[in-house]
Amino acid sequence: MSGDFDFDHELLADLVETPGVPGYEDRIRALVRAELEPHVDRIRSDAMGTLVGTIEGANPAYDVVVAAHVDEIGFIIKYVDDEGFLELDALGGWDPRILRAQRVTVHTDDEHLPGIIGAVPPHTLTEEQKESKPEIKDVRIDLGLDAEAVAERVSVGDLVTMDGRLARVGEFVTGKSLDNRVSVLAMIEAARRLDAPDVTVHFAATAQEEVGLRGASALGVDLDADLVLAIDTTVANDVPGFEPGERVTQLGEGAAIKLKDSSVITNHKLHRRIRRIAEERDIDYQLEVLPAGGTDTGSLQRAGGARPAGAISVPTRYLHTPTESVHRDDLAATIDLLVATLETEDGTHDYTL
Template sequence: MSTDFAFDDELLADLVETPGVPGYEDKIRARVRAELDGHVDRLRSDSMGNLLGTIEGSDPAYEVVVATHIDEIGFMVKHVDDDGFLELDALGGWDPRILRAQRVTVHTETGDCPGVIGAVPPHTLTDEQKKAERAVGDARVDLGLDAETVAERVSVGDLVTMDGRTERVGEFVTGKSLDNRVSVLAAIEAARRIDDPDATIHFAATTQEEVGLRGASALGVDLDPDLVYNLDTTVANDVPGFEAGEQVTRLGEGAAIKLKDSSVVTNHKLNRRLRGVAEDRGINHQLEVLPAGGTDTGGLQRAGGARPAGAISIPTRYLHTPTESVHGGDLDAAIELLVAALRTEDGTHDYTL
């Protein structure tokens, strides 16, 4: 990929292509740990798999959490049939219409196996079959192996992820799990760029967001921050078929400052400060009102008690598909805004309502 944007695009590709479905984030957590090591003062994880990297501030009494989930949507094998086809159970929100004719990777105890979710040729289907509603449970993974070999290699509980490379398409980056690996990259970049902050900053790589904000909700047991920032992707329906009011955000117009989603109404004093920081520094930004879909912001706002919470979102087309797309300039803007906000968090801003 080209390097005309400020972020580390090679690292982004590596993060996107490292597997980590909800509850099984081991590989991506290890990758993030390796990147944070040397840029934070402390690294630790908890029994939910959340990874915390802390930069000690000059005012240790004032603490800020920057959270970003590391899990991706995927599947778990729930049955291997007598013919060697795999039946799946979803981990996260899938639209079953997009599953046909996709390549996947099955992660087994003895190694990864490539597979496909096939599609019956349309000219062999009846009119009734063509109109039938699809469900995730209808998908079958074909490993191209005989049933006996499949039974030896694959077990119930093995994980399945989409198989896809990270590519540049014009000014966009496309990939299978930009949700939420673009935000993971943003947090890593911030940790790299911030030295000697006033506030103590905890970079939290959270787990199981795609199945109910579970990792973030558990953070409040171990942390009692004064302020929370969440980083995630958001909807950009700026494509044919949507009215202007339905688009939520638009690619190429900058980082999105979240006002609400279905899990949270963010702290409006924090929102105004984020807008002020962006305007003062000429950082492209837009406002996000997301009518459906929740994020870790909601879990963090209430984890262990009430706390001011805000979010910086990265506009993304085609969310929860293998071709998620973000504009490189929006990712740069999100990183710049996060870094600028953290550098100016010194405990003097009043977020009480």
């Protein structure tokens, strides 16, 4: 690995390691507020927990919304059994196969408790157990405490996140919630860099994206945007077992300009303009066609009426796992492309189709 990363690595570590599952984004929202507030003219949050920092533009009649969701996938405790083991309900999309033998953190009102999701030794498994398909309902958390201590310290409704710190691996950063904290970093960095924009820009740290794009849906009614731009992660299946056409994006090839996902077909005038900006500024980019999975882009495009919508994505390996991985150059390119897109938006571009 050569040199320092071309972004605020310390802030990214804070963002990744601060908990914030859907509906309970309080801690991560407080951190984002503290980082955004010095760089915006005003800041507010709504009843769903979406935070909006606004920079007034020279043309106050033209509004751009930049959205990056702050929530991470996690769990809520639904039952504490008589032996002190915790049963879970998922908050967001988990693959149960990756949960065995993981470390977790249980967040109560008063403390953060380390826990583990155990795995029974293979020596004692029956053939039927070996062939069974894992499900979330079968997952149990072990706190290493006796049942009485667990009952005193943990209750139904407490929250669970994966345990993991941001790490550098070669040219990558890897961590438990890069989806979507890398995009939150990009949004904060854009607010830092944006100086006297021609249009008013609303930086929205949206809530509850991982459970159905809910925060963005409500925000789209509250803000009458003329243009919306979402920042999120996207699939990079550039690993063994996938054909070239199945990769969606590749790490190290630049920021991804979204053409579609299962929630949206982006405005083609907008995504072509973003592509031209990347070429003019010599910013590495690739085009994203995501066959499954939705983002805030779709909700913002149609909540409160039809709006021109686009998205810039950060290619990410191993999405929705504790080892999500992003290439340093792709994140830097995403930040540069977002800033360039906002700097060159003057409210005169015609995005009507």
